[in-house]
Amino acid sequence: MSSRLSFEICRALTQLTRQLLGANERETQTHVLAEGRVYRVVVSLEPVPAEQLHEVINRYL
Numbered sequence: 001m002s003s004r005l006s007f008e009i010c011r012a013l014t015q016l017t018r019q020l021l022g023a024n025e026r027e028t029q030t031h032v033l034a035e036g037r038v039y040r041v042v043v044s045l046e047p048v049p050a051e052q053l054h055e056v057i058n059r060y061l
Helices: 007-022 050-059
Strands: 027-034 037-044
Touching: none
Parallel strands: none
Antiparallel strands: 027 037
């Protein structure tokens, strides 16, 4: 992750992840309109292996 996301964006991504997992989906794509342009949005969920959890958590400290 190259930059920190705002709390609001992280929360929205968490909600999206829960919805995707609830629908048994691990990836999806769609198109959205923002600021007068159409963007392709691609989401892919990849579980973090247990041995990498410490490293991931430290990124947020």
